[in-house]
Amino acid sequence: MVPLQGSGDSxxxxxxxxxxxxxREQRGYTLADAARVIRASxxxxxxxxxxxNPVKYRDLNDLAVFYGVSREERAHLDQLHQQVGNEDLIQRFNDVTPAFFKRLxxxxxxxxxxxxxxxxxxxxxxxxxxxxxxxVRLIEIDRSERDIELLVRLRLERQLMLDGExxxxxxxxxEKALYQAYGPGSMMAEQMRHLRAVAKVDKVTVRILPKRLIPLPTPIFHLTFPDGQHQELAYVEHANSANYITQKAELDRTRKQLLTMHDAVYGREDSVTALEHAIDYWDRVTAEEQPG
Structure with missing residues (x-):
């Protein structure tokens, strides 16, 4: 979707x-109620x-939480805010985004x-x-619920760049990461279904490294760029930091590590099968979690 650029009255x-x-009116709130939420007149x-007036993202987030909007309503609000084009992604989340993540x-x-x-x-x-x-709740243990929600929105809006070319x-x-529980079975099953869906999209490649193999111990990212003096870089991401790799020798080593992993992963069909096995597993966990 092409953003509609313009001022606050676009x-x-x-x-x-x-x-x-x-x-606001559907929930029975007054202008004064909303004003108190965003600390305004x-x-x-x-x-x-x-x-x-343009809506700041933090105000939009606070009002959405206060109104108790549904997931679909929230997605619509975020989409409209993105189309207004008043604030860059980093600017909207500036006060909850660490410097290393802004660079990423x-x-x-x-x-x-x-x-x-x-x-x-x-x-x-x-x-x-x-x-x-x-x-986010697991990693950002000192954050308020408000900041946690903003960080979640940042993660979701960051994914929107995949909609372009x-x-x-x-x-x-x-493969073992597919079975690491970070919440109830229903949540994990939903995540696995999402992976299965995107694994079938041409622009996104999802491949699973068999659990019988020994993986690299840390996540590694490799980026290539269409032009410029530096056409590639890599970084190793940690919970609250990232190490950038730009030296040729280190880049060569990192690229070889990724190629080694890539050569060992399942092919497309077998990767989808691995995801389907994970879905079946989490569906069984979900059934066992149901009362009675």
Missing amino acids: LSGRMLGVELRRL TSKVSRLERGQ IGLERAAQQITVFEPRVVPGLLQTEEYARAL SPRLAALIY
Whole structure:
């Protein structure tokens, strides 16, 4: 989808305002109620709902949480906000995004090809909302629920770059990661179904490394770029940091490591079969978790 660029009173801005007003009135809240949530005046909320002022993403998030919107309603609000084009992705999440992750986002959006090997979790670019939320809560133990929700939205909006022509994504995932529980069986089954769906998309390659093999101990990312002085780089991502690899010798070694993993993964059909086995497993876990 091509974003509708413009000021706060653009078509998308007015549509976003209309949606916010509809949600507020549907829940029986007043302008004063909404104003308290975003720490603003009632006149400001009124201008937001008329599309006369741009909506900051943090305000949008706070109002969506306050109104208790559904997943579908939230996706629609995020889409409208993205189309308004008032704030860059990094700017919208600036106060909850560590510096190393801002660099990753900028690099990913400029890349032509992203290859990632992940030994413990589903790669961030392929995570479902509930799976991402579970991981953020596990990693960001000192964050407020408000910040956790913003970080989840960042992960989901980061995935939108895959809707364009580039970058392409190749995800190599260790099979044991498919069985690592980060939440209830239903959540894990949903994540596996999502992986199976994207594994059939031409632009995204999902391959599974058999669990009988010994994987690399840390996730590795390799990015190539269409032009410029430096056409590739790699980085090793940790829970709260990332090491960038730009020296030729290290890049060569990292590329060889990824090629070794790539040569050992299942082919397309067998990878889908591995995902189907994981779905069956988590469906059984879900059934066992049901009361009675």
